[in-house]
Amino acid sequence: MTEVNYRFIKGNPEKPVLLLLHGTGGNENSLIPIASELSPDSTILSIRGRLIENGMTRFFRHTPDGGFDLEDLAVQIEWLKQTISELAAENDLDVSQLVVVGYSNGANVAADIILNQTGYFGSALFFHPMALRKVQTPQRLNDMSIWMSHGTLDPIVSDENFATLAHTFEQQDADLTRYVQRQSHQILPSELQAAKEWFNEEFENERN
Template identity: 45%
Template sequence: MAEIKFVSGSPLRAPLIVLHGTGGSVDDLIPIGRFLAPGSPIISIGAPLIEDGQSRYFRHLPKGGFDLADLAIQTDWLLDEMSAAAAENRVPLAAAIVIGYSNGANVAVRALMTRTVPYRTAVLFHPMSLGAITSFARPADAEVWVSHGSRDAIVSAANFTALTDDLTQAGVRTTIFTHDQDHNLNEDELKSARTWLQESGRLHL
């Protein structure tokens, strides 16, 4: 069963929902959330699955690639968990900002483009395309900040371009930050994401 942690904050600040990367834990992105949006309440939802000894939000196929059927199941689970955690902790889910890294970013951005989701703002570190999308949800007033490393051994430049093209087709306003490192987080991208959030007008209720 996935672990969920809540960090209280100002009722005048938009809550954050943070989703960690592959092999991570519910604690990983809480410090990053505090850095990006000081004072915001934080809901951290841990990945529900263990695959090859690593935590994940959805499964891979035995021969490689993404298990899109399981992704659909786990996306339903994640959206239900978001709703339940927001209600339990009395934070406005409609104003929530999703902060995701790698595997957590992947499920968040795919859901945003293909589902009716309760959030419209996201900061996504090193997300990737999970495959072709046949039907876009076209969420109203959605806006995301996304990052990519030019030396990323996991997310190729072509894959990242496919993702940002899909975001454009879905009608999601997208700000792109690139750096010349790998799949890692670095100070420059964290500062860029924080500035973007501060200027977005979406941190204050």
């Protein structure tokens, strides 16, 4: 495997394993505090995007006019899938059971993987995600629980785009929870608290 910047923090094997994918300009440490709030004892695998665009780390590129570079997206998704699979194998993790926690750019790429790929992730929490493209290979997501947030003042993710992404998940039978409030693109304490409550209920129910 080519050099990958990541962190692996071993936790309680009885707790869900969290896969962290940061937002634009972030790194493998950015979402550690979020993960610690969601599930303090969980094992964590956090991966840094390998691209630099305008001085900021990302998981895939933009086109010169500011749109999404879908050719690069396909390449980077294959890299990310391979990276996740190899790191999971090294650390005895089940890719199909990972709880992916993504913010912005990291949420976008993880959502695209779930909508188009088989066998990746058990559930997901997405902070300020957006739809990148039409679904290429629809999946049956009836076993997938997803929580995702949106700010009605978000200058990056429009209400329409968020609604499109949510509708797409629901079309594929995902168990979707939306959290929408009057805010911008940052993660607020109230938003994190709502995510934590969903997480606790989701995994407490599984144990019961």
